[in-house]
Amino acid sequence: MTMFATHQSTRILSPARPWFIVLSILLGVLLNMLPTRQWPLMPDCALLILAFWSVREPRRVGQGSAFALGLVMDVADGAAFGQHALAYVLTGYGATQLSRRMLWFSLWQQALHMLPLFCFSTGIQMLVRMLATSGGNSPGWMQFLPPLVSTVLWAPVSFLLLAPQYQPETRDDNRPI
Amino acid sequence: MAAVNEAPPFFRNGPTPFARLCFYVACALALMILDLRFHALETARKGFHGLLEPLRNVAQAPVRLFSDGSRYFLNLERVRAENQALRKAQLKSSPIIAHYAQLEAENRRLNALLGLRAQPAATGQIARVRYTARDPFTRRVFLDKGLREGIAAGSPVIDTQGVIGQVTRVFPFSAEVTLLTDKDQAIPVQVERTGQRSFIFGLGNGLVELKYIPINADIRAGDRLITSGIDGVYQPGFPVARVIEVTHDSNDAFARIIARPLSAAENHHMVMILATTPESAPHPEDARTGPVARETQ
Numbered sequence: 193m194t195m196f197a198t199h200q201s202t203r204i205l206s207p208a209r210p211w212f213i214v215l216s217i218l219l220g221v222l223l224n225m226l227p228t229r230q231w232p233l234m235p236d237c238a239l240l241i242l243a244f245w246s247v248r249e250p251r252r253v254g255q256g257s258a259f260a261l262g263l264v265m266d267v268a269d270g271a272a273f274g275q276h277a278l279a280y281v282l283t284g285y286g287a288t289q290l291s292r293r294m295l296w297f298s299l300w301q302q303a304l305h306m307l308p309l310f311c312f313s314t315g316i317q318m319l320v321r322m323l324a325t326s327g328g329n330s331p332g333w334m335q336f337l338p339p340l341v342s343t344v345l346w347a348p349v350s351f352l353l354l355a356p357q358y359q360p361e362t363r364d365d366n367r368p369i
Numbered sequence: 370m371a372a373v374n375e376a377p378p379f380f381r382n383g384p385t386p387f388a389r390l391c392f393y394v395a396c397a398l399a400l401m402i403l404d405l406r407f408h409a410l411e412t413a414r415k416g417f418h419g420l421l422e423p424l425r426n427v428a429q430a431p432v433r434l435f436s437d438g439s440r441y442f443l444n445l446e447r448v449r450a451e452n453q454a455l456r457k458a459q460l461k462s463s464p465i466i467a468h469y470a471q472l473e474a475e476n477r478r479l480n481a482l483l484g485l486r487a488q489p490a491a492t493g494q495i496a497r498v499r500y501t502a503r504d505p506f507t508r509r510v511f512l513d514k515g516l517r518e519g520i521a522a523g524s525p526v527i528d529t530q531g532v533i534g535q536v537t538r539v540f541p542f543s544a545e546v547t548l549l550t551d552k553d554q555a556i557p558v559q560v561e562r563t564g565q566r567s568f569i570f571g572l573g574n575g576l577v578e579l580k581y582i583p584i585n586a587d588i589r590a591g592d593r594l595i596t597s598g599i600d601g602v603y604q605p606g607f608p609v610a611r612v613i614e615v616t617h618d619s620n621d622a623f624a625r626i627i628a629r630p631l632s633a634a635e636n637h638h639m640v641m642i643l644a645t646t647p648e649s650a651p652h653p654e655d656a657r658t659g660p661v662a663r664e665t666q
Binding site: 218221222223224225226227228234254255256258259262263264267268269270271272273274275277278281282285288289320324 | 386387389390393394396397398399400401403404405410413414417418421424425427428429431432499500501502503504507509511538545
């Protein structure tokens with residue numbers, strides 16, 4: 193089995209285009225803005241895509257992007273300013289630190305690396321809410337279902353977001369990749 | 370020649386990731402404190418919210434297309450049946466409305482005789498619920514009317530069955546409504562049958578709790594709660610909730626009373642934003658210092 197989404201792969205990916213990164217993160221924000229309150233399983237798509245790029249392109253998508261994206265989600269959700277920003281920055285940092293180690297594993301093992309990070313992000317937001325509203329309307333342990341869904345989605349999202357990088361910009365019949 | 374211990378440009382990455390993490394975490398915490406404790410960022414939030422408007426419209430488009438599309442393909446027969454039912458309902462309510470107009474005129478005369486201030490008629494605007502906040506910690510919805518239509522923060526919001534909640538933030542093109550089932554939301558109510566006044570608080574799970582009712586008070590499951598109007602925000606007489614459970618615990622001075630909102634507070638489509646009561650008598654303490662802008666939450 194070829195694991196072409198890892199460092200063990202024999203294929204060389206072309207670098208990700210900046211506009212593609214921005215567009216994909218924007219798509220994550222759009223997905224988060226869909227009226228999906230009724231679905232308790234809906235994961236935080238913006239965080240998932242942000243984490244993916246933090247792992248893949250840690251030099252381009254770092255904590256600054258995470259902070260900005262967090263502020264956007266704070267406003268979009270009507271949450272306290274800084275709630276998403278804090279969770280996203282910490283998750284982004286974790287993902288960046290994991291990136292060198294993680295990419296040697298298969299996609300499912302990568303997903304297992306991400307599971308604690310996603311849960312941690314949810315936990316941080318829960319904690320902020322509890323401090324802010326003295327209890328809040330906490331939905332309890334149901335809260336930790338979306339991080340599980342994010343983990344399951346890690347492999348398919350990686351496939352989708354890596355697909356454009358498989359095509360080399362110039363074709364060369366003498367080159368094996 | 371450059372100093373020996375200076376790193377070549379390739380290795381210069383600015384502050385270490387951990388230093389950057391500390392900086393951003395500090396920023397996030399500062400923002401949180403400014404927002405939650407000092408409420409200093411409402412203007413920034415309004416501006417940001419306006420900027421996100423196009424993005425939100427794009428996100429809503431597929432949903433709107435789906436709901437409008439399915440309505441377009443409704444069968445003609447169903448529309449006709451619905452039309453007939455509505456006509457019948459209108460016919461049935463017309464004598465009541467006529468009677469009501471007469472009663473209101475009579476009431477006004479009686480109030481004038483007694484020298485009481487007439488109750489202003491409830492006026493409002495119909496709005497559509499655009500989406501619910503994704504944040505699972507709050508019970509809030511966003512409406513499609515805002516500052517542009519003259520919506521004011523603090524206005525009560527109702528549907529055909531009863532009170533839904535209160536406008537808590539107004540943005541240029543939308544308004545945020547905190548539902549009565551939110552933990553931060555309290556509404557002064559009275560028991561319709563006995564007239565006893567108290568407050569309901571949201572429980573955060575779709576139900577509300579009637580608090581500060583003594584153990585020996587006459588209240589039972591099935592009692593209807595209506596707004597009492599003593600806060601000057603909600604006009605009196607709007608149905609709010611129905612009591613579903615009364616528990617007496619001898620350790621507690623108050624009975625634990627759970628009620629279910631009468632309005633479809635969590636899943637509605639069209640709502641009405643009422644204008645706030647313009648002026649109410651000043652609070653005795655405020656009267657000395659002059660009128661003070663009423664905090665809505």
